[in-house]
Amino acid sequence: MQINVREKQGITVFDIEGEIRRSEASNITLHRIIKNQLDENKKKFLLNMNKVEFIDSFGVGEILASYISTQNVGGSLKLTNISKKLSLVFQVTMLSKVFEIFDDEEKALESFPKE
């Protein structure tokens, strides 16, 4: 898994590439990266999953932990460009009720509250 971080309209966008899975994980996990960003006082995150091929339970755990850490300091974490199949799984597991998921990046960026 590869994560590229960029800033757009005051929102930190994470372009995730590859598979978010246990076997691919290193000591620097997605949750750790988000926590570092929170320490930097950044609180608006968008996970761009356009190039994500697969997520396992570890990956879901990472996204959920990142979401909880962000929410607990008054921030927001949203998802965009998730595959159709993943979207279905998110619906079946009710994860779609927890995460705000957008079809495209622009709409997602617009949805963040303006300062």
Next chain:
Amino acid sequence: MREKFFSKFINIEPEKRMLSVCLFLYFFLITSPFTIIKSVRNANFIDKLGKNHLPYAYLLTALIAGIVVVLHAKFQAKIPKKKLILYSLVFFAATNIVLFLFFFMELKWLPLANWIWVNILISVLMTHFWLVANEVFNPREIRNIIGFIGSGGILGGLLGGLLTKFAAGTFLYDYLLLISSVMLLLCVVVVGLIFKNYKEHLSEQKQVSAEKKENPSMPSEISFKTCMDSVRKNPYLSLMALIVSMTFIVSVLIDFQYNSIVENNISGENNLASFYGLFNAGVMVFAFLIQILITGGMIKRFGIRGTLLFYPIVLIFLCVGIFFFPIIFLAVSIKASDKSLSYSVNQSIREILYIPVDPELRYRAKIFIDMFLQRFARGIGAVVAFIFIYLQIKVRYISLVSLIFIIIWITVSLKINKEYIDVIKHNIQRKWKRAEKSVSETVDLDYTKLVFDTLESRKKSEILYAMHVFDLIRQDKLTPELERIISQKKEEAKASSFDALFGAEGGSWAHTAEDMESKEDLKTNIDEVMSLKSYQELMTEYTDKVIEKGNETEIEKMEVAKAIGLMNPDSPLVDKLIPLIKDGSPEISRYAIESAAKLKKKEFIPLLIEKIQNPIISEDSTAALTKFGKTAFPYLEKSLNDPDSSLPIKKGIIKVFSRESSQQACDVLMKYLKKNDVELEDDIIDSLDKIRSENPDLFVDVRFIKAYTLKKIKRLSQLAVIYSELNESEKKELSRSLRDIFKLLGLVYPHDDMMKAYQNLKSGTKNSMAYAVELLDNTLSKELRDRLLPIIEQVLP
């Protein structure tokens, strides 16, 4: 130099200082003419009509006040606020001149008309003044500025009193009313200036209103009835109305008692005017000193409740005194105390109580309370006075009646403090809540994990996939939607025999009665096979082989680890999980950890604790340990207190306790907090906060937490003093400490209130920040409040 002067006397942000000075002048220019007119009026009334006519004056004033409120409401509906205030000032200045002309005519009805007119003048002008003051300042600002603007009114009263005193007996006395008219006209200029400044703050007020929920029940029309209903239907305003009523009833009784004793001791209009002028000036000096030296400090030290009680308690002592010794000294003392405390402490605290009320509601309430109810209460006082005159009861006995009203006044004052805090709380909202609970209430995390693992397992092995599907079936969680998703053959290298269950093309498995039956059969069959002795022996042999083989059998190890979790906890195979948990491959270890959590054997616990330090399976380990519940507590506590345990292990254990979210978990964490482990302080406090947010009735060692918080605050205050000199990382550290302090406060004070305060201080508007500080000011103990509030004012934006 100028800056130093301003910041010392006007403790408010620079852009509002000019506005404060204008309000000081505004207050000065209405109380000064009022004191002149009132002194002249009192002397004229007592001299011409005598004290026995006072109750008529009070009653007529109450009646006419009602008519004035109706008329005021009509004007208010048609005329903008600025014009209404300016026109009122011009109207009273003009009518004052007319009265000045009438005074030369020696008209019999004039003292009574003058009495009523002066009361109407002051109630209208005062109501307008405080409406403006309340709108341009938030609660914090008004607390800081009330001493200053209040002293404007008192100094105005002092000037008016002294002018009357020195003019009495000279030719100037006849022109006092004319002088007061000039002052009222000067006030027109000041009000014009204030409205120029007020416009700049109007947008901020709109923001406040936008923050609050709209009140659709509030009628747009402003009439006497709507104003009265606004008070009647609001418990907080009703209490305020009751306090004001009691204050003014008692005030009339004291006034009647005082005037009766004065009349018995002093005679002649000039002597009376001189006495009243000197007395009013003296009262104002006294009130000024109280306002400057006591009011601010008293509000700060004793809060709203203590300050509210001070005035009636002083009156209780003097009432008792005058009952036993009805002498002029005590009469002057009680009247002076009543007036000076009314102008200083009581006026300030009453205006502070109005602040958190929604501006529109406050506008209506002030019209009803300040313009009508005050006069109406005086009317009730007058009725009591009538009874005394009619029955020829000695004046000293008025004290007994006063005492009854003062006791009601004190009782209501005690109640309004709680209501005040509730109104403050209502004005600020929680901006966010901890997400753990909402996530766990929305998502079944075990099921979610199983779904994702099932999907993933298809890529790995047919057996592993089959076991996951069986796990779903066994838990009755294989819904038709899920079947559709997991049976999609796209991208899958290995098809599974389980796909047959979902139909030939991988479509949905129709949930017919037959299908349900076959699912049940499947569960029974597999469970039966797994419990067979021969199966267990065979599997034990197979498992040993797989474990012995080493790295080349990773998939097989995963399958075995998963399979053991599906077995009975008494199976001899369960022990085979130990090497699998210990396995270096996170994938194998994870499956074994999951199975260990299902089987809940105590011997797995130390292994699971060890595994916490691997970041890739740390979450799996903490989740598994959480499933062990209280069984794991002794092991977890031992490891937490073991100096050889690594930091990640300790952090993971704290996470397990926070997820357990029980009193026992809280006790363990509290005990550890007492160890002062700096590295884990943040985690412990956050976990305690999480537990508290889910269990508001949790018992904590309040004394320890308060002492601990105070220690943290003291450390923080040293940094806060040099805040501007701190670098970014020090500022972040300070911000983290402040967050921890609020979490600690949430353990001993209502959690929701502390979080509301913190969140609004952190990211609220200027007004919601002010309400947050006000909430803290009225909730925290004095020691915590005195140390924390200065830090907040220095550190937060």
